[in-house]
Amino acid sequence: MEGIGRVYGPGGADAVPGTGPEHGTATSPSTGAVVAAWDVSFDVAPGEALGIIGESGSGKSTALRCVIGDEPATGGSVYLSSVDGGGTDLLRLDSAQRRKLRVDTMAVVYQDPAAGLDLRVTAGGNVAERLTAAGWRGYRAIRKRAAELLDRVEVPLSRMDDPVATFSGGMRQRVQIAKALATEPPVLLLDEPTTGLDASVAAGVLDLLRGLLSERDIAAVVVSHDFAVIEALTDRSLVMQLGRVVERGLTDQLFADPHHPYTQRLVAAARR
Numbered sequence: 001m002e003g004i005g006r007v008y009g010p011g012g013a014d015a016v017p018g019t020g021p022e023h024g025t026a027t028s029p030s031t032g033a034v035v036a037a038w039d040v041s042f043d044v045a046p047g048e049a050l051g052i053i054g055e056s057g058s059g060k061s062t063a064l065r066c067v068i069g070d071e072p073a074t075g076g077s078v079y080l081s082s083v084d085g086g087g088t089d090l091l092r093l094d095s096a097q098r099r100k101l102r103v104d105t106m107a108v109v110y111q112d113p114a115a116g117l118d119l120r121v122t123a124g125g126n127v128a129e130r131l132t133a134a135g136w137r138g139y140r141a142i143r144k145r146a147a148e149l150l151d152r153v154e155v156p157l158s159r160m161d162d163p164v165a166t167f168s169g170g171m172r173q174r175v176q177i178a179k180a181l182a183t184e185p186p187v188l189l190l191d192e193p194t195t196g197l198d199a200s201v202a203a204g205v206l207d208l209l210r211g212l213l214s215e216r217d218i219a220a221v222v223v224s225h226d227f228a229v230i231e232a233l234t235d236r237s238l239v240m241q242l243g244r245v246v247e248r249g250l251t252d253q254l255f256a257d258p259h260h261p262y263t264q265r266l267v268a269a270a271r272r
């Protein structure tokens with residue numbers, strides 16, 4: 001991901017001067033636009049997890065949404081080695097190509113399970129929908145695969161045919177993870193995967209994610225405001241403030257010895 005930026009409001013790239021941490025604002029003094037993210041770059045290898053941490057409004061979700069294509073980027077490029085050997089900017093793909101990418105290459109787990117699941121549909125049905133979209137055929141094969149996935153994320157198989165709306169928050173998140181992993185995507189993007197869950201439920205989902213990431217050769221990006229989540233899941237991290245990356249490094253080192261005052265604040269909050 002190279003130089004990703006997203007400006008909400010008039011001016012595009014012209015709105016950027018006068019914004020960012022050194023100016024204490026993300027709002028353009030010339031156009032009034034919000035520079036939600038600017039010049040965000042990183043790479044992540046198979047088997048590696050990268051964290052993006054920052055307070056609410058720092059632009060981390062916007063950066064992720066630009067990568068996924070949920071949000072049009074104002075600037076920047078995204079490359080994946082599995083797509084055309086890394087020679088094609090994914091942001092230039094047409095919508096049909098992007099949809100295909102979302103099914104078999106780049107899966108997302110959202111903070112809100114309703115964003116990734118149809119809550120009216122059963123747990124098995126949600127997972128089956130992804131498999132069908134990826135070209136799986138045959139009721140038995142799909143059901144068997146859905147059952148395996150739900151079992152792996154510890155959703156009791158006795159609940160497989162219940163609508164997800166009847167599930168608890170933690171259980172919904174597990175179904176969303178099963179669906180995301182259904183096609184074994186090489187890239188997994190997690191946007192605040194445990195925010196909003198009770199502490200003990202969140203700890204269970206974190207444990208599950210840690211296990212899943214370690215047993216697969218996935219390149220993962222984890223967005224969170226919570227250093228504890230980033231520390232549990234990621235190897236390297238970048239820290240975002242007011243739309244910019246202010247610090248980056250190995251997650252353990254950032255946590256043990258944060259340099260930027262903003263990172264120091266985030267670490268102190270996580271230690272409380």
Ligand SMILES: Nc1ncnc2c1ncn2[C@@H]1O[C@H](COP(=O)(O)OP(=O)(O)OP(=O)(O)O)[C@@H](O)[C@H]1O
Pocket residue numbers: 008026034035036037054055056057058059060061062063225
């Ligand atoms: N659709 C939008 N229109 C205008 N401004 C937006 C829009 N979406 C986000 N923003 C602004 O962009 C900035 C970055 O938001 P973003 O959601 O990326 O932050 P975040 O770090 O992910 O925070 P959170 O965890 O609360 O979502 C914020 O100032 C936000 O108000």
